[in-house]
Amino acid sequence: MSELIDLRSDTVTRPTPQMRQAMFEAEVGDDVYHEDPSINLLERRAAEIVGKEAAVFVPTGTMGNQCAIRAHTQRGEEIILHERSHIVLYEMGGVAQLAGCVTRTLPSPDGILSWDQIEPLVRPASDHFCGTSLIAVENSHNILGGHVYPQQVLNGICDEAHERGLKVHMDGARVFNAATYLGTPVHEVTARVDSVMFCLSKGLGAPVGSMLAGSADFIERARLTRKVLGGSMRQAGVLAAAGLVALEQSPTGLARDHENARFIAESLAEMPGISVNPADIQTNIVILDVRGTGMSGKELSAKLRERGVLSNAIAPYRMRMLTHFDVSREQCESAMRTVSEVLQQVGVAVGD
Template sequence: MYPIDLKSDTVTRPSKAMREAMFNAEVGDDVYGEDPTVNLLQEKAAAIMGMEASIFLPSGTMGNLAAILAHCGRGEGAIIGVNSHIYINEGGGLAALGGVVPLTVDDSSGLVPPSEIDDNCRPVNVHFAPARLLCLENTHNRCGGLAASPAEMKVSADGARKHGLAVHIDGARIFNAAAAWKCDVKEYASLADSIQFCLSKGLGAPIGSMLCGSKAYIGRALHWRKKLGGGLRQAGIMAAAGVYALDNNTARLSEDHENAALITKGLSDGGLEVEKISVPTNMVYFHAPAAAAGDLHVRCAEKGLLFNAAAGGRIRLVTHIDVSREQALRAVEIILEEVSGK
């Protein structure tokens, strides 16, 4: 029996049916464009997003990086939130590998206010790195897994268009956002020039991300994927998991949101401080009392519940396909027992 693992939705293990799809996948050399399963996945992802083309990449980090490098040249600026995954958690790849200047803005609302975009679009002048791109993140990981609506994102996207910027969405969990708003992911994709989404998070695949956009743009991103070492050979084994995930695992995401809501309610009823998110998805952030926070993750792990150590007293729990309703309720019991010292 595996522990109840709420560290992240990246921890899922492929189901038997998904493994069978992988086992049976037809493959070829994808660097030659000859892997039929990768080609099928790429066509499917593009169609789902309502975009012309897509490419399969090994990770969301590489997807975002290839996306940014295909939009911006060296010394050009990408407007990104200070709380965004791209800025905080992707090793500064855009600057390190592409010479792209991060123009940071306040995204503590989960969105980028147009005024922040205006401030970073400076007049053409030798002093300034010209802004070329706005990056948005939805759902927003650090902002509690908040799901922004297409209408809310449009305000930021329009703010960027006004200045002639391209728009990229880090939609690692865009299907969670669409589930929360009961809308089609196309409504988000239609706002952007490029969107990256992960197969290896809520959708339950073991590996991989998709980057979608126009044919010309994806051609440039493909070049970057190769330069970044992401050109894979018989990748159909992994792409088959992605095809399976898109066919079977998007409609069930609301179950993860319901389980997260149960955890939120259970912890709040038990007297813990749980962050209130206007439109929550599969994440719960709570603050353990200072006396308990330090080693709470260690003590809960001994009882079969995993989550990461508190960062600044803030603890994140993430529900996913391998967490049942019963396990969500059990997680609440374990945390409350440990916080109260039982």
């Protein structure tokens, strides 16, 4: 089989030659003593880029979100967030396990919430209720298709939340994709949230690591939870060095990934049995409905895998394809030819 075309996630990116070189040359020290110069530099740059006082390097986005939640809340408080957010679905119930908090979730078709939806759920602590202390937004939203918060909507949520003494955390695993879509610097996207987690190891292409940023005292508290979770590393400057390259060099490539995602959606929209709206594509995530092919997402993805194209089934009839810097336009074209061949072989007819 020729090389695999991996559209499962942007987590699959491998470090670039520049990242490997930077890792080789990295100055390191013991980060638990704050003595790793590469990590110190990465934390300063990350904070600067997202416009916050301080940042901390964490091994994963999940740990970054969980450190944030612990630092913003007390046990027995409530967090309002989207029902299909990463924090709710894919973090092992960490909100309950680690922070001792309760989630109150809201639906929306695209992963974007508004203050009008959130407001009725906000409640003060009382003899009967857990009080709300935190709102978490996901920007861009992963599992509902990479949608981006309109800045006004996000700013509105933050302003209203702050008026009521609530904090807002952004799961910005892909906030650089969001900023690329909006055509604004990242610090404008994150300006009014109290904290933001973003991943170096997704579209930015670093092999490992995420950043959590916020006020200096928030980051001090988050560091304590990172330690509890075993996430305080020692000479991890080798990782931070790759992260720095990712931070400085990769954002400019995201527009290309978005164009490739749009290309994939447009190609799939022409194929029988597949339903996807190309106008819905804002960033690098394509969600497709394959019910009309007569195959489940799992069946179609297994057939594609046999032919060297990797993608994920995310629900019985839904699949997800992501673009990233390890897939070129030619590979996207080749992947689309493969999907088309599979549909022909299975006999999916136009009009199905």
